[in-house]
Amino acid sequence: MDPVRVGICGLGTVGGGTFDVLTRNADEIARRAGRPIVIEQVGARRDNPHCDTSGVKVTRDIFEVARNPDIDVLVELIGGYDVARELVMTAIEHGKHVVTANKALIAVHGNEIFHAAHKKGVIVAFEAAVAGGIPVIKSLREGLGANRIQWLAGIINGTGNYILTHMRDEGRAFEDVLAEAQALGYAEADPTFDVEGIDAAHKLTILASIAYGVPLQFDRAYTEGIARITAEDVEQADNLGYTIKHLGITRRGDSGVELRVHPTLIPKERLLANVHGVKNAIAVMGDAVGPTLYYGAGAGAEPTASAVVADLLDVARNIATAHSYRVPYLAFSGVNDEANALPILPMEEIVTAYYLRLLAVDRPGVLARVATILAEQGISIEAIIQKEATEGELVPIILLTHRTREKHMNEAIRQLESLADIAGPVTRIRVESLDEQE
Numbered sequence: 001m002d003p004v005r006v007g008i009c010g011l012g013t014v015g016g017g018t019f020d021v022l023t024r025n026a027d028e029i030a031r032r033a034g035r036p037i038v039i040e041q042v043g044a045r046r047d048n049p050h051c052d053t054s055g056v057k058v059t060r061d062i063f064e065v066a067r068n069p070d071i072d073v074l075v076e077l078i079g080g081y082d083v084a085r086e087l088v089m090t091a092i093e094h095g096k097h098v099v100t101a102n103k104a105l106i107a108v109h110g111n112e113i114f115h116a117a118h119k120k121g122v123i124v125a126f127e128a129a130v131a132g133g134i135p136v137i138k139s140l141r142e143g144l145g146a147n148r149i150q151w152l153a154g155i156i157n158g159t160g161n162y163i164l165t166h167m168r169d170e171g172r173a174f175e176d177v178l179a180e181a182q183a184l185g186y187a188e189a190d191p192t193f194d195v196e197g198i199d200a201a202h203k204l205t206i207l208a209s210i211a212y213g214v215p216l217q218f219d220r221a222y223t224e225g226i227a228r229i230t231a232e233d234v235e236q237a238d239n240l241g242y243t244i245k246h247l248g249i250t251r252r253g254d255s256g257v258e259l260r261v262h263p264t265l266i267p268k269e270r271l272l273a274n275v276h277g278v279k280n281a282i283a284v285m286g287d288a289v290g291p292t293l294y295y296g297a298g299a300g301a302e303p304t305a306s307a308v309v310a311d312l313l314d315v316a317r318n319i320a321t322a323h324s325y326r327v328p329y330l331a332f333s334g335v336n337d338e339a340n341a342l343p344i345l346p347m348e349e350i351v352t353a354y355y356l357r358l359l360a361v362d363r364p365g366v367l368a369r370v371a372t373i374l375a376e377q378g379i380s381i382e383a384i385i386q387k388e389a390t391e392g393e394l395v396p397i398i399l400l401t402h403r404t405r406e407k408h409m410n411e412a413i414r415q416l417e418s419l420a421d422i423a424g425p426v427t428r429i430r431v432e433s434l435d436e437q438e
């Protein structure tokens, strides 16, 4: 059979890894695909010293690849929103299939891209965009196709988990570990995307669309980063039997879909609490299958290339299949714009448990006043820790609450912060039991 001719745009971390894996495993990949998958052209601003591109056409103009009639599939690995969007739309206009690792692109411009691709009858594949090498999109879209997905929760940013792991285990500074993650090629071009949860929210947006059939709605996702987690909170969480992880969580209820990324206390015995370093893991709850878990490297050159090349294999196998018989982009037939009108819930409407840390003046009755405010909002306390104070010192009070609606917690925190007995802002970290029954 004719080879599938690939044009790789962007030869950085993932582009370089993809080039290497495709070259190194060419024979085995060809046997799997039933035809060779060949790199016809590379579009890159500069050479990658790790890649031997002799024998391949190299251009500095990536749009030349998008228009090249000898290319069947454009692999977009430049990253970012605008140029990547233009590149992918140009490739689609020219009838090319597209493989991308760009979650920002899919989460923000995916609805438009899938519409254009659907019209043209071309494939847009993006396994590498979520959780790097873990085949979670394929699992959710195909393997779990029988299920009504109830919720999913995951560690879906490798850089953030790498930072949290090394800060906790080695007591190292945030900036120091971040620089290491950047040097290893894990971080986004703008690493605030990693630490502020934007990257995780891009990925969660994509997962929620595939899980429930809702349109991509990145602008409705709630995003909170890891930069404000303190060593004290890590220690207190540990004392209470929890680990703090940066989670993306989405849950489908009768009135809407929760879509949120934030630091989360999870029971230490959960598998997700034991996912360390650059590893990612996503727990998915389906009504028929029950809980399933997907684990592996969430970032890095070759793990991510593994997903890019798997998508190329899918393209090679489906290139001659009529478009209407292919697996839909977001799991539901069509492009998800009318499939499921369930709204994304505003953060005030989500229901979860909370960890609170307050600094109180050591006076009789403080605890009672705190408990009254919580009770008035219908919030019940599961556990409380109050440390001994030395004369005149502020004492930390740590509270774990039962599940409540976020708006009630917002009001309780507002009232707690206005108490004369409470100094400074109240620290709030959400708690998820990730119970299989929930």
Ligand SMILES: NC(=O)c1ccc[n+]([C@@H]2O[C@H](COP(=O)([O-])OP(=O)(O)OC[C@H]3O[C@@H](n4cnc5c(N)ncnc54)[C@H](O)[C@@H]3O)[C@@H](O)[C@H]2O)c1
Residues within 6 Å of the ligand: 009, 010, 011, 012, 013, 014, 015, 043, 044, 045, 046, 060, 062, 077, 078, 079, 080, 083, 101, 102, 103, 104, 128, 129, 132, 185, 186, 187, 188, 189, 298, 299, 300, 301, 304
């Ligand atoms: N690094 C990872 O572990 C990882 C994992 C999963 C997904 N991704 C995604 O993969 C994509 C690429 O990430 P990366 O880490 O390889 O980034 P990178 O910065 O290492 O590589 C991007 C490359 O594209 C080139 N480039 C950018 N704009 C260009 C243009 N207009 N013309 C020509 N070349 C251009 C850059 O010079 C660079 O070499 C991003 O969308 C990222 O989110 C990365």
Ligand SMILES: N[C@@H](CCO)C(=O)O
Residues within 6 Å of the ligand: 129, 130, 131, 132, 156, 157, 158, 159, 160, 186, 187, 188, 194, 199, 298, 299, 300
């Ligand atoms: N910067 C991302 C790359 C993988 O998507 C991460 O650290 O998870």
Ligand code: NA
Residues within 6 Å of the ligand: 127, 128, 129, 130, 131, 132, 133, 134, 135, 136, 137, 307
């Ligand atoms: Na993946």
